Amino acid sequence: MSEKRPDLPNRQSPFSEAFKEFIATDWAPYDSELPTALPATGHTPARRNAISAQFPGDRLVIPAGGLKVRSNDTDFRYRPHSAFAHLTGLGTDREPDAVLVLEPVDTDDTPSGGHRATLYFKPRAPRTDEEFYANARYGEMWVGQRESLAEMAALTDLEVAPIDQLADDLAKDVDSTRVRIVRGADEALTARLDALRTEHEVTVDEALDDALTVALSELRLRKDAFEVEQMRLACEKTAEGFAAVAADLPEAVRRGRGERWVEGVFGLYARHAGNAVGYDTIAASGDHANTLHWIRNDGELREGDLLLLDAGVELDTLYTADVTRTLPVSGTFSDAQRKVYDAVLEAQEAAMAVCRPGVAFADVHKAAITVIANRLHEWGLLPVTPDVSLDKETGGHHRRWMVHGTSHHLGIDVHDCAQARTEHYREGTLEEGMIITVEPGIYFKSTDLLVPDELRGIGVRIEDDILITADGYENLSASLPRTADEVEAWLAPLLHDQQSGGSDR
Numbered sequence: 001m002s003e004k005r006p007d008l009p010n011r012q013s014p015f016s017e018a019f020k021e022f023i024a025t026d027w028a029p030y031d032s033e034l035p036t037a038l039p040a041t042g043h044t045p046a047r048r049n050a051i052s053a054q055f056p057g058d059r060l061v062i063p064a065g066g067l068k069v070r071s072n073d074t075d076f077r078y079r080p081h082s083a084f085a086h087l088t089g090l091g092t093d094r095e096p097d098a099v100l101v102l103e104p105v106d107t108d109d110t111p112s113g114g115h116r117a118t119l120y121f122k123p124r125a126p127r128t129d130e131e132f133y134a135n136a137r138y139g140e141m142w143v144g145q146r147e148s149l150a151e152m153a154a155l156t157d158l159e160v161a162p163i164d165q166l167a168d169d170l171a172k173d174v175d176s177t178r179v180r181i182v183r184g185a186d187e188a189l190t191a192r193l194d195a196l197r198t199e200h201e202v203t204v205d206e207a208l209d210d211a212l213t214v215a216l217s218e219l220r221l222r223k224d225a226f227e228v229e230q231m232r233l234a235c236e237k238t239a240e241g242f243a244a245v246a247a248d249l250p251e252a253v254r255r256g257r258g259e260r261w262v263e264g265v266f267g268l269y270a271r272h273a274g275n276a277v278g279y280d281t282i283a284a285s286g287d288h289a290n291t292l293h294w295i296r297n298d299g300e301l302r303e304g305d306l307l308l309l310d311a312g313v314e315l316d317t318l319y320t321a322d323v324t325r326t327l328p329v330s331g332t333f334s335d336a337q338r339k340v341y342d343a344v345l346e347a348q349e350a351a352m353a354v355c356r357p358g359v360a361f362a363d364v365h366k367a368a369i370t371v372i373a374n375r376l377h378e379w380g381l382l383p384v385t386p387d388v389s390l391d392k393e394t395g396g397h398h399r400r401w402m403v404h405g406t407s408h409h410l411g412i413d414v415h416d417c418a419q420a421r422t423e424h425y426r427e428g429t430l431e432e433g434m435i436i437t438v439e440p441g442i443y444f445k446s447t448d449l450l451v452p453d454e455l456r457g458i459g460v461r462i463e464d465d466i467l468i469t470a471d472g473y474e475n476l477s478a479s480l481p482r483t484a485d486e487v488e489a490w491l492a493p494l495l496h497d498q499q500s501g502g503s504d505r
Helices: 017-023 044-054 082-088 130-134 149-156 163-171 187-199 206-218 225-247 249-255 258-273 286-290 335-353 361-378 386-390 484-501
Strands: 059-063 069-071 099-104 115-121 159-162 179-181 282-285 306-311 323-328 435-438 441-443 459-461 464-468 473-475
Touching: 017 130, 044 082, 044 099, 044 115, 044 206, 059 082, 059 187, 059 206, 082 099, 082 206, 099 163, 115 149, 115 163, 149 159, 159 163, 163 187, 179 187, 179 206, 225 249, 225 258, 225 306, 225 323, 225 435, 225 464, 225 484, 249 258, 249 484, 258 282, 258 306, 282 286, 286 306, 286 459, 306 459, 323 335, 323 459, 323 484, 335 361, 335 435, 335 441, 335 459, 335 464, 335 484, 361 386, 361 435, 361 441
Parallel strands: 059 179, 115 159
Antiparallel strands: 059 099, 099 115, 282 306, 306 323, 435 464, 441 459, 464 473
């Protein structure tokens, strides 16, 4: 469950009996009308049924996870475990310490799945309860109005129960019912369940638990219709954030520490359109673009430099885009910058061209790096032929300038389905409904003495979010420009409006 806070006597004030009596009086009644169901509710039963069918007779425990301390008595912003969110439809800021339990029942009673789903959570306390005004983690005075049991049932279309009932229910038949838990979601709950199993002389086999985690991850490899629409929306909102950044590039240059300005502008759009950014924004200007996970974002933006912006909006449902564009800060590419940019674009187009059902996931990367290896060889950088460099056993020389892979699965996590088995992921095959990134890059560090002077410090990545369709693919982020000419044409009016209008900020 949630981490325990340290003893903080200086942050605690005693309450008089008179106050306790007074605080509970004269509040308007709660709304008697139940809320409408969450957007994903129509799709979650099929997801639960699919996981139920893989583990007949087993009790499945999927925790949301608890709050985590950021500093002293301040918590990080809460995000539930992705598997929990996927099976319940509960997204942003919901529901710390909740647990979904799929209890095995006779399949005659539940022919659709073989399990009965119950959501255990902490319902709101009555206003006469000290929790209402004194609990900084769950009290209504501190964190807002929480749902009642009836309201949560209406939101999720699930059977619900108070979290206080969970311990007794987990203990039922624990010696005769195999229990599996997502171990990494809530370490405290996992430890309690392990102790309970040990107490009843049941062997704790972590491999059984891990199989559930793997299955839940693989369940998300193919997206349902709701997920696809959420990803389209996430890409749409991300494109709006990119446009806002582009329009403010002159201001970012003028202000100084422009990478932070870029991060802030995109973060504003992400918070307004959805939950937040789906991952730490990479706003890398100049040579910083050659540090793959540059998230310090404390550098300057300078005329003539490139800005590599890798960012995505995460919606309230937790589905996130993951898009990268490399933009000339001044609005136009130099000849050297365009040379590298065009090579990366050629690699991306080659990779996207192979995206269709039945193609090996690894072939997307192979198509991209084949182009990159050939271009690096043409430029005189490879010490071997492209064929030798592309040989996994004897080569890999091109990886000096493109270390990372070209694709990963994307959805409710930016690196979705990460616990899937290798044979279904890296060594798997593309299927209709999968969403992957395609993101080749070339990175020439300023300190790389093998690179000609005019190319040093140039880093380029182009990334789009690709839905595998029945006969090919759909580029979900296609509204953003990709070719060098398109990028320059897109930037021209945005930069002109900013430069002509100025800014008072």
